[in-house]
Every structure is written in C-alpha cells, then in structure tokens.
Amino acid sequence: MHKSLLQLIIITLVTPQIALSQNGNTGKMDFETYDPVSTLRVPGHTITKSKFPFIDVHNHQWGMGSGSLESLVKDMDNMNMQVMVNLSGGNGSSLEKMAENVKEQYANRFIIFANINFDGIGSDGWTNKAVKQLQQDVQHGANGLKIFKNLGFSVKDTDGKRVTVDDVRLDAIWQKCAELKIPVLIHTADPAPFWEPLDEHNERWLELKTHAQRKRSATDPAPWETLIEEQHRMFKKHPNTTFIAAHFGWYANNLNKLDSLLTDMPNVYVEFGAVIAELGRQPREATSFFTKYQDRILFGKDSWVPGEYATYFRVLETEDEYFPYHKKYHAFWRMYGIGLPDDILKKVYYKNALRIIPNIDKSLFPG
Ligand SMILES: [Zn+2]
DSSP states (O other), rough: HHHHHHHHHHHHHHHHHHHHHHHSSOOOOOOTOOOOOOOOOOOOOOOOOOOOOEEEEEEOOOSSSOOHHHHHHHHHHHHEEEEEESSSSSSHHHHHHHHHHHHHTTTTTTEEEEEOOOBBBBBHHHHHHHHHHHHHHHTTEEEEEEEEHHHHTTBBBBTTTTTTOOOGHHHHHHHHHHHHOOOEEESOOOOOGSOSSSSSTTTTHHHHOOOGGOBBBBBSSSOHHHHHHHHHHHHOOTSSSSEEEEGGOOTTTTTHEEEEEEEETEEEEEEETTTTHHTHHHHHHHHHHHHHHHEEEEEBBBBBGGGGGHHHHHHHHHHOOOOESSSSTTTSEEEEOOOOOOHHHHHHIHHHHHHSTHHHHHHHHGG
C-alpha cells in the first residue's frame, strides 16, 4: 500500500517534466510541429480585393456545364476577378454545353479552353481527328487550348510508348492553334524537387510526405530535365504559336534561367499559378524580372480557393515584410511583397491576357 502510493506521487511529480523535456530545449521536435509565432512587428496589409480588375488565366471548374454560376461569380466579384479562364473545358459536346451555359448566364465573365483527348494516339488518322475536334471546339466557343501534365507523364500511344511533349504527331495541333490565333497553356512536369531524394535536404519534403503519389524518379517516367527539354524543343519548333508555360515553367526558383529562356523563345509567356511563394522569397530578383518581362507575365492561381488569392495580391501589390504563405507544404518560409507599380500591375492583371487570349470583353477593364 505504502509502496504504490509512493509510486503515484513519483509519477505525478515527474510526468510534467518528461512532457516538458520532449517539447522544450532538451528534446527534439519534428518539422511539422514547429510553428513559431513571429515576434516581428512591422506594418502589414490584408488585401482581399485586387487593386485593378484581373483575369485569372489558370483556373479549373469542372461543373460549369449546368446549373447556376451565380455563387461563383459572387466569389469572383468579391476579389475583383472580372474574367476567369476555365482550363478544364474538355472537348466535343461537354465543351459545347459549358459554353452554352456560360453564354446564357454570364457571357463575358468566363473564357473556356479546350483539352485534347489523347486516347488512340498512334492509330491512323488520330492527328487529323484531333485537329478537327479542336477546330470545332473553337467554333463552339473555346478561346484557347490547355495541355495537362499527363502529356509527358502518362499519355501512351497505341504501341504503349510514352508520348513525348515534342512528339511529331502533335505538331499539326500546335500549328492549328497558331492559325486560329489561340494560345496554348501547357503544364509539363512538376517541381524539380519531386525527382530528388526524399530526405532532409529536399525543399518539398513535406509535400512529398503528405502527397506520396507526387514523387518521381528518372524512370518514372523520365528525368525532370528530359521533360522540360521536350517542352522547350516544341516551343522553338512552333514560333508562330503562342504558348503560356504554366507555373513559370517550374523556373520561378531560377529567374536567371527563365530570363534566358524567355529571351530565346519570344512566343512564350508565363503565369505564376502555385509558385507565388517562390517570387515572394526573392523580392529583389522578382522585381527586376517583372520589370524586364512585364509584357510576358500573366496572373494565374490554379486551385480554386477564393481565400488564397489574398496571398497573391499581397506579394504583387505591397512591400510587406516577412509574411506567411498559406500552405506549409509549398513554402515553409516567409515572404516579402514586390510592390509592383500600377503600370506593370495592370499588364499582369489584365492587359497581357487581353492581348493574347481572344474574345475577352475589354469594356470590363480600365484603359
Ligand atoms: Zn492547373
């Protein structure tokens, strides 16, 4: 009896100290737990509405073929998004249905991009069929073509071989886009760290830990450099086609390299969907890049989470210091605003998109 009472007293006294040592200065803490509250006191801004009306050129809405678009437009209005480019238009009858639903409700608030159906590539007449389909989709209201990352990753031809981004069987499609004067927004590969060892040196460790299916290797399906080079070869082979490289072509973390690529390929534009944290961690480099390429950068976001646009406005419009990104698995670091001047901001928000994407209602934007 005495003995167990003594044990209870010892446990009661010692336990809080064990807990303290696990989280305190003597124990180790894991990366996901560590979330320090910044003690820095500097002026900051919460911007839920952009300074000028803007066009989001990288958005995905799958259910736009039917039903009311009212709540979607309300979300857009709240943040000053005048036009949303829905890259998930599909093709054929589903695209036609989507275009009709938009036309009936908010004709000038949405732009739809078509997608290619790669099924059967390698069979006789596939290319002709795909080109005809695209032409028809444009007649039905598509104003651009979006190529998903499945091209390069998982699209296989009828022989079971990986279809490369610069496959000659696709050449006629890029040519047709030039003829129709529609841009091609293309996403190739993924961030380069997805190919690197999953260890303590990998900047995307947390993303790969929480999204294991995103991990790639030199043979799954090919080295990162191979995929990116395929894309650049294709861009160069079709100088009359306007391409928008999604996610800054995965070179937002190497603007010096992107600078030389854009100089080399005048038909290529970029959008910063999902890579704003890369720009926010290098405000001086980003400012000079935006100054040099102010006519080639478009506003894109990708995932549709209305509350997250504030992060983009803050990086672009303010000179705020040391503020967080909204997803730790994209960026565990803090960011700085690049405070773009109004003339560049207007180009990025809408003027560049108005120039390269057809049929956007110009009256929605200031001159
Ligand atoms: Zn996307």
